[in-house]
Amino acid sequence: MVASVEPASFRDPSGRVFYRDGQVFRGLSPVAAQDWRALAATKFFANAVKAGKITATEEAEKTDEWDVVLKHERIPFISYPFEWSFAMLRDAALLHLDLLQAALAEGLTSKDGSAYNLQWHGASPVFIDVGSFEPARPGEPWAGYRQFCQTMLYPLMLQSHLDLDFQPWLRASVDGVEPARMRKLFGGARRFKAGVLKHVHLHDAVQSRNARSSTGEVRAELRDAGFSEELVKATVRAIQKLVRGLDWQPPASHWTAYQQTCTYSDADRAAKVEFVEAALPAKSNLILDLGANDGTYSRIAAKRSDYVVAVESDAAVVDKLYRDLRDEGERRVLPIVMDLADPSPGIGWRGRERASFEQRAGADAVLALAVIHHLAIGRNVPLPEIVDWLAALGERVVVEFVEPADPMAKRLLANKPEGLFPDYRRDVFEKLLGERFTVEHRAELPSGTRTLYCGVRRAG
Amino acid sequence: MRLAYLDAGSGSLIVQAVVAGAAGMAVAVKLYWRRLTGRFRRRADAPTDND
Numbered sequence: 001m002v003a004s005v006e007p008a009s010f011r012d013p014s015g016r017v018f019y020r021d022g023q024v025f026r027g028l029s030p031v032a033a034q035d036w037r038a039l040a041a042t043k044f045f046a047n048a049v050k051a052g053k054i055t056a057t058e059e060a061e062k063t064d065e066w067d068v069v070l071k072h073e074r075i076p077f078i079s080y081p082f083e084w085s086f087a088m089l090r091d092a093a094l095l096h097l098d099l100l101q102a103a104l105a106e107g108l109t110s111k112d113g114s115a116y117n118l119q120w121h122g123a124s125p126v127f128i129d130v131g132s133f134e135p136a137r138p139g140e141p142w143a144g145y146r147q148f149c150q151t152m153l154y155p156l157m158l159q160s161h162l163d164l165d166f167q168p169w170l171r172a173s174v175d176g177v178e179p180a181r182m183r184k185l186f187g188g189a190r191r192f193k194a195g196v197l198k199h200v201h202l203h204d205a206v207q208s209r210n211a212r213s214s215t216g217e218v219r220a221e222l223r224d225a226g227f228s229e230e231l232v233k234a235t236v237r238a239i240q241k242l243v244r245g246l247d248w249q250p251p252a253s254h255w256t257a258y259q260q261t262c263t264y265s266d267a268d269r270a271a272k273v274e275f276v277e278a279a280l281p282a283k284s285n286l287i288l289d290l291g292a293n294d295g296t297y298s299r300i301a302a303k304r305s306d307y308v309v310a311v312e313s314d315a316a317v318v319d320k321l322y323r324d325l326r327d328e329g330e331r332r333v334l335p336i337v338m339d340l341a342d343p344s345p346g347i348g349w350r351g352r353e354r355a356s357f358e359q360r361a362g363a364d365a366v367l368a369l370a371v372i373h374h375l376a377i378g379r380n381v382p383l384p385e386i387v388d389w390l391a392a393l394g395e396r397v398v399v400e401f402v403e404p405a406d407p408m409a410k411r412l413l414a415n416k417p418e419g420l421f422p423d424y425r426r427d428v429f430e431k432l433l434g435e436r437f438t439v440e441h442r443a444e445l446p447s448g449t450r451t452l453y454c455g456v457r458r459a460g
Numbered sequence: 461m462r463l464a465y466l467d468a469g470s471g472s473l474i475v476q477a478v479v480a481g482a483a484g485m486a487v488a489v490k491l492y493w494r495r496l497t498g499r500f501r502r503r504a505d506a507p508t509d510n511d
Contacts, residue, residue: 011465011466012465012466013465014465111464111465111466112465112466140473141468141473141476141477142476143464143466143468143473144466144468145468145472145473145475145476146468146469146472147466149472198475198478198479199475199479202475202478203471203472203475204471205471206471206472206474206475207469207470207471207472207475208471209471210470210471210474211470211471213470214470215464215467215468215469215470215473217470218470218473218474219473221491221494221495222473222474222477222487222491224491224494225487225488225490225491225494226486226487226490227477227484227487230483231476231477231480231483231484231487232476232480234480234481234483234484235476235479235480235484238479238480238481239479
C-alpha cells in the first residue's frame with residue numbers, strides 16, 4: 001500500500017510522519033536519527049512511554065528514503081488545541097513542561113514548544129512529537145519558549161486572567177497568539193496579573209528591540225554572558241509554577257442559564273437511555289457524541305466502543321466533563337469544544353496542515369441526540385443538509401427529532417418569524433433520513449414530542 | 461553548527477534570562493552591558509574623516 005504523508009509534519013524538515021496500512025511511521029534524516037538514539041538511551045523516555053505520557057514508539061523496518069523509521073501507536077482521534085477546554089490545555093502544557101524538565105536532567109531538550117506536540121488518550125494528554133527531542137547545547141535557552149507562549153501560555157492567560165475563551169484565538173492562527181497582540185489585551189492594571197509583565201510585555205519589548213539581531217548572534221551573546229544549563233532549568237521551573245497557578249472557573253450564572261436548556265422528564269430520559277443502548281453495535285472503534293452535554297450518552301457509548309469523542313459547544317461544560325473524566329482516569333472518552341453549526345475547518349498551510357473535523361471523523365456510529373432542532377431552528381441549517389452531514393460523519397446514526405410542539409423547540413421557534421420553517425416536520429425528516437439511511441429502529445419518547453431513530457448509512 | 465528548524469526569536473531567547481530569576485537577570489545585564497561597551501569601543505575604533 002502507498003504511504004500517505006502527514007500534511008502537518010513538514011515544519012521540521014529533519015523527519016516526516018507518514019501512514020501506511022493504517023499505521024503511523026516517522027522517517028528520520030541522519031541528524032534526526034542521532035537525536036533519536038540519544039533519546040532512546042534516556043531513562044525519562046522509557047518511563048514516560050511506559051506511563052503513557054509519550055506515544056509508544058519502536059524502530060520499524062528501514063526504507064531507502066530514511067536513515068531510521070519509527071513506528072508510533074495510533075492516536076484514536078486527532079484533536080487540536082482550539083478544540084480543547086481550559087483544563088485540557090493546562091494539563092497538556094504541564095505535561096510538555098514536565099517532559100522538558102525530565103529531558104534537561106538527562107542532557108536533552110525540546111527544539112519546539114507547540115501545543116500541537118500533544119494529543120489525547122481520552123482524558124490523558126500524550127506527547128506525540130518524538131522528533132522534538134535533541135541533545136541540549138550548553139548555554140542555550142529553550143528554543144521552544146516562544147511557541148510555548150503563543151500556543152499554550154498566552155491562551156491560558158486569556159482564559160484565566162480575562163475570562164476570555166481562548167479557542168477562537170487558536171483556531172484563527174495555527175501559530176497562536178503573538179506577544180504584540182497579547183500586550184494590547186493586557187494594558188493598564190492587567191499588566192500586573194501573574195506572569196504578564198515578563199512573558200508578555202517584556203517579551204514583546206525585547207523582541208521588537210532585537211528584531212534585527214539573528215538568533216545565532218543572540219545565542220552566542222548569551223553564552224558569552226554566562227547563560228547556563230541551570231538557567232534553562234530555572235526558566236522551565238518558573239513557567240511550571242506560573243502555569244500551575246493559572247485556573248479558570250466559569251461564572252456561576254453560566255450554570256443557571258445552562259440548566260434551562262435541558263428539559264427532560266424522567267420517563268423520557270429512561271426510554272432514551274434504553275433506546276441508545278439497544279441501537280449501538282456491540283463493538284465499534286469510534287463513536288461521536290454530537291451535543292454531548294454532561295457526557296451521559298458518551299459514557300453509555302464507551303461501554304460499546306474503543307473510543308468516544310464527546311463534542312459540545314459550551315466550553316465550560318466541556319471543561320467540567322474533562323475534569324470529571326480525568327479524575328476517573330478515563331482514557332477512552334475524549335471531550336472536545338466545537339460548535340456543531342460551525343465545525344472546525346482545515347487550518348494552516350493551504351487549509352490542510354490541520355484537517356477539518358469532517359475529515360477526521362470517520363466514525364462507526366454518530367449520536368445526534370437533542371441537536372437537530374438546535375441546528376435547524378436555532379441556526380437555520382436546512383434539514384437535508386443536516387442529514388447529509390450526519391451521513392458524512394459515520395456509518396450508523398442514532399438521532400433524535402424534536403417536534404415543533406416540544407417546549408424546547410417552541411422556545412427556539414419563538415425567536416424566529418412565524419412560518420419560517422414550514423419543512424421542519426417529523427414526516428419530512430423521516431423521508432430525508434430514509435433516503436440516506438436504512439432506519440432499523442424507531443421509538444417515540446413518552447412525552448410524545450420526541451422521536452428517536454437508529455439508521456445505517458445506505459451505500460453510495 | 462546545527463541550526464534549529466524553528467526561529468526561536470532573538471527576543472524570546474533573551475527574555476528567558478529574566479524569567480530564570482536573579483542569576484538569569486545578571487546574565488541579561490551582562491549581555492546589555494557588553495552591547496553598550498561594545499558600541500563605545502566600536503565608536504572609538506571607528507575611522508574619522510581625518511584618516
